[in-house]
Amino acid sequence: MRIAVIGLGLIGGSLLRALAAAGHDVVGFDADPSTRDLAREAGFRVADGVREAVAGCAVAALAVPLPILPEVVADLDGYGGLVTDVTSVKGPVRDLLAGRRFVGGHPMAGRETSGFAASEAGLFEGCAWVLCLEPHGTDLGDWLLLAGLLTGMGARVVPVTAAEHDTTVAQVSHVPHLFAAVLAGQLGASPLAGALGAGSFRDGTRVAATRAELTAAMCGGNRDAVRDELARLIGELTRMGAALERADPVEALVPLLQPASALRRAWPPRPGPTETIPADIDRLLELGRSGGWVTAVNGTELVGKRPETDRFLP
Template sequence: MEIAIVGLGLIGGSLLRALAAAGHSVTGYDADPATRDLAATAGFEVADSVPGAVAGTELVVLAVPLPGLPAVLDELTGYEGLVTDVTSVKSPVRDLAARHGVRRFVGGHPMAGKETSGFAAAEAGLFDGCAWVLTLEPHATGLPDWLTAAALFTRLGARVVPVTAAEHDRAVAEVSHVPHLFAAALALQLEGNPLAGTLAAGSFRDGTRVAATRAELIVAMCGGNAVEAGNALHRLIGELDEMRRRLEADPVRSLTPVVARAGELRCAWPTPPGAAEEMPATVDELLALGRAGGWVTAVAEDGSKVSAMRPETGRNSS
């Protein structure tokens, strides 16, 4: 497949490496000349403009932060191929694509990454085993386009999860966006507190790991999903306040059940997959799969069926 990747940071650069290693013809572009030079020096085809990168391609992957998307979409006017993205919030990107007249769009979000960023941190194996959301909007997303993207990314080792943009945004606020803000709040405990810095160990290290992510990326991610992130943050603050009340009242009898339940949920995660299954490749079937926490592992050549897995039943509440 002829593919263009616009934005060559950690995700875009890793995708460039992975797709090229899989035998696709891939052209990259980044607004930063130093990044373009770095990718070209690594042996990849790099264009000096967005139109130059996308010319003659079948698929464009937008791997730029949300604030940079409108300018890039302006340069895709008239593009006839399939467009996807890797942005960590989906409803605003869906709306931007519609406003810019993108004819064929499938929103995407690979749940992969690390604290380091930029093309120098990119690695071809970054997506192996990761959950890769591909949004599927009833009566809006072209199912053949969705299946094309799903086939491509499952071949990179990703677990493709079909959900709507709204469902994605609500879930990632709870398990990705708010955890970044909570990690930042924990890391601020070090401010003017050298004794705490000396005594901090594993629990602090693990709880603050993502606070080392570039602040601009965290703010763009959470700001683009401000409503759902705000709702999730409100719920978390409420749960913490309830823990404080239980701690003050009777920690042994009142707080223990809450902490024990949290431990049970964490020990049961990730839920092991059940048996592999084949299912019809219809919008309703795919969305039901995603809502059950399931994922697609492969797409049949004719697009009529998908191979899928879902969490083993009876384990989430153990």
């Protein structure tokens, strides 16, 4: 299949590489001339514009930051193929692409480094890749086509709506980026903190090294869900602060910490047995809402798994 990838940073560059490795005919484009040169030097066909890149392609994958997306979409006028994206916020992108053949996507993969030089074909192997499925807005045939492409690259396709995606990524990705930034900011005020920081500080601040513009774009683009989740977590921290004021802070903190300890030790959950799932929107959404995913597409039947959720019980 001929596929265009627009935007050749870490995710777009890795997608270009992974699709090529899977045997697809790929063409890329990036607004940065030096990035285009890097991709050409790596042996890829690279266009000089969006319109040139998507011409004759069955699928166009948009891998640009949310603020840039409107101008890229404007360059798709006249393109009749299937459009997908990798943006970390799905509601605004769904609204922007209304009226087009579009299925929103978001690979839960990446690292704190960025750019085509950091890209690799194996980045998506085993990763969860959200593929949005709207009960009254997604063409199931288009969804199945993309699900087949993504599982062919080794990704685990998770079917959910855009709203469900945005609420959940606020919890597990966007707000953690903000928390990591606040934690990392302590380094500026205390040289001693930099000397004593070890494993817990390293793990808790890793994503703070992400380019500030990228973090701001994803959190700002998902403002309502991020704001709600941030308020909830601040409330939980306030409860822990109140526990420290008790006569016995150790005794007060233990019941607040135990559930999280048990949940984290049980994560990630073991996959349950393989099951066959019909190509039905309601059944697929039920799979995604249960934490399940699709591993292969065989015509009108899909192969999937869901987690052994009993491991989450404290």
